[in-house]
Amino acid sequence: MAAAIFGALYGFRKYELSRLRLKHRLDLIHEEIRLASQIQLELMPKSSPAVAGYDIAGRSQPTRMVGGDYFDFIPMGADHLAVCLADVSGKGLPSALLMANLQATVRSQSHPHVSSRECVRRSNDQLVRNTDWGRFA
Secondary structure, rough: OHHHHHHHHHHHHHHHHHHHHHHHHHHHHHHHHHHHHHHHEEEHHOOOOOOEEOOOOOOOOOOOOOOOEEEEEEOOOOOOEEEEEEOOOOHHHHHHHHHHHHHHHHHHHHOOOOOHHHHHHHHHHHHHHHOOOOOOO
């Protein structure tokens, strides 16, 4: 009888340790997703540009904590503004990672002396080279 009680207590303790480890892992994942959401928010424009004769604004609200929606206002010299809108395929963390890659790529290819067409072409070429088939923006 004592052996059975000891076995049950041992099994319960083992279960409880497994449950606590799993909870700890889930807490870490939740914190990483929260930080990813914060980082993604920081990649978005902090304010809307002032352009005479236009009211410009942007907002992104992901379905989950992070997502693949992307918009940007990129100054292109003193009197030009590039407006970038994109929707990355999928949802959640994979889309958020591709969105961050897209934002960095577009910004690295945006220059006052480069046409919008050339910027999009270069950005597309880079994304195609660095993204698995079936993932797109």
